[in-house]
Amino acid sequence: MAEQTAPPQSVAGPPGGTAITAEAKPDAAVVRDALGVGIAVGLSGFAFGVTSAGSGLSLLQTCALSLLVFTGASQFALVGALAAGGNPYTAAAGAFFLGVRNSFYGLRLSQLLALPRALRPLAAQWVIDETTAVTLPQPTRRAARIGFTVTGLTLYVLWNLTTLVGALGAEALGDTAAWGLDAAGPAVFLALLAPMLKSTTERVTAALAVVLALGLLPVLPAGVPVLLAALAAPVVLFLMGRGKDGLMGRGKDGTPDEPAGEAGQGQEAEKAAAKTGAPRTTTQEDGR
Amino acid sequence: MNVWIAIALTAVGCYLAKLLGLLVPAGALERPVVQRLAALLPVALLAALTAQQAFGTGQHLVLDARGAGLAAAALALVLRAPFLVVVGVAVAVTAGVRALG
Numbered sequence: 001m002a003e004q005t006a007p008p009q010s011v012a013g014p015p016g017g018t019a020i021t022a023e024a025k026p027d028a029a030v031v032r033d034a035l036g037v038g039i040a041v042g043l044s045g046f047a048f049g050v051t052s053a054g055s056g057l058s059l060l061q062t063c064a065l066s067l068l069v070f071t072g073a074s075q076f077a078l079v080g081a082l083a084a085g086g087n088p089y090t091a092a093a094g095a096f097f098l099g100v101r102n103s104f105y106g107l108r109l110s111q112l113l114a115l116p117r118a119l120r121p122l123a124a125q126w127v128i129d130e131t132t133a134v135t136l137p138q139p140t141r142r143a144a145r146i147g148f149t150v151t152g153l154t155l156y157v158l159w160n161l162t163t164l165v166g167a168l169g170a171e172a173l174g175d176t177a178a179w180g181l182d183a184a185g186p187a188v189f190l191a192l193l194a195p196m197l198k199s200t201t202e203r204v205t206a207a208l209a210v211v212l213a214l215g216l217l218p219v220l221p222a223g224v225p226v227l228l229a230a231l232a233a234p235v236v237l238f239l240m241g242r243g244k245d246g247l248m249g250r251g252k253d254g255t256p257d258e259p260a261g262e263a264g265q266g267q268e269a270e271k272a273a274a275k276t277g278a279p280r281t282t283t284q285e286d287g288r
Numbered sequence: 289m290n291v292w293i294a295i296a297l298t299a300v301g302c303y304l305a306k307l308l309g310l311l312v313p314a315g316a317l318e319r320p321v322v323q324r325l326a327a328l329l330p331v332a333l334l335a336a337l338t339a340q341q342a343f344g345t346g347q348h349l350v351l352d353a354r355g356a357g358l359a360a361a362a363l364a365l366v367l368r369a370p371f372l373v374v375v376g377v378a379v380a381v382t383a384g385v386r387a388l389g
Contacts, residue, residue, distance in 0.1 A: 103309040107310075213340050
């Protein structure tokens with residue numbers, strides 16, 4: 001998505017005037033970026049509609065999720081947990097923890113968009129991965145507001161329409177498993193996960209979470225293993241932090257040395273990976 | 289009824305999470321540790337969900353057609369296929385393996 005939002009600067013002002021160039025991104029280019037993301041992702045609401053209906057949720061319940069929750073990973077997680085027989089509280093907790101990342105998107109968007117307080121409760125529903133990805137790289141406040149609004153509106157309308165179509169389609173299909181549609185959920189999760197696996201820290205966390213989730217599945221009630229697998233995140237952060245107090249100290253002083261920090265974390269992650277050989281193997285299997 | 293409880297809790301929780309980011313003063317969540325944890329939490333959850341929904345049936349671990357579909361999705365991701373193609377490939381391969389098996 002970052003590539004799609006790279007501003008075309010053909011209509012730039014005088015050479016060398018970067019400030020002017022930054023101002024020059026035409027509204028049409030922003031709208032084009034926003035529509036590209038909004039339409040592509042909006043259409044995948046179809047996969048959610050089919051999965052949700054295939055998991056046994058009614059048409060009304062499926063559409064309510066897309067209208068009210070409107071953050072894809074949480075929606076897939078919830079219907080998956082309910083289908084597996086999880087109780088509503090653990091199922092909702094897993095979906096909620098996935099939605100927490102939107103708080104951090106909102107924090108960054110808030111500064112960029114500078115919305116009036118009265119508008120914020122309305123705008124909040126659109127604070128998700130895709131709107132953030134389109135909005136953050138925009139060069140001006142006007143471009144950011146256009147990008148956020150067009151992406152949010154396109155995605156909200158399309159996601160809900162395709163959810164409805166998918167749910168109706170699933171009811172017509174009958175046994176969705178025969179059509180392989182029970183593989184849509186895990187494939188969506190993997191597609192969301194893949195771009196996040198940037199460094200060894202993320203890969204070790206993912207591997208540890210897989211081991212915890214599969215290892216605990218046979219012995220704990222449905223939904224609980226996923227919540228416990230989330231502990232992989234603080235555990236890996238803690239292990240990475242241990243034994244490199246100098247690095248952590250530097251970060252707290254407010255003078256973080258980014259490249260050194262990344263390198264240090266990489267080495268630390270290699271050590272952690274060496275200690276826990278099994279999880280790494282699982283990652284490699286995942287990537288086959 | 290249970291499903292509606294889950295939907296209501298998820299809707300309220302996810303909405304408040306979104307709103308919180310827009311309302312709190314900048315800097316409140318800017319501590320590096322909090323930021324790192326917020327970035328890593330989805331990684332752990334998505335990895336766990338991928339594994340469970342591909343290899344879990346109730347409380348049993350199984351290797352069935354979904355595993356083949358997930359492998360195909362992983363290959364599509366390595367080849368930088370678009371989101372919808374990744375999901376489509378997983379569905380098609382799973383259906384194909386089931387039809388053959």
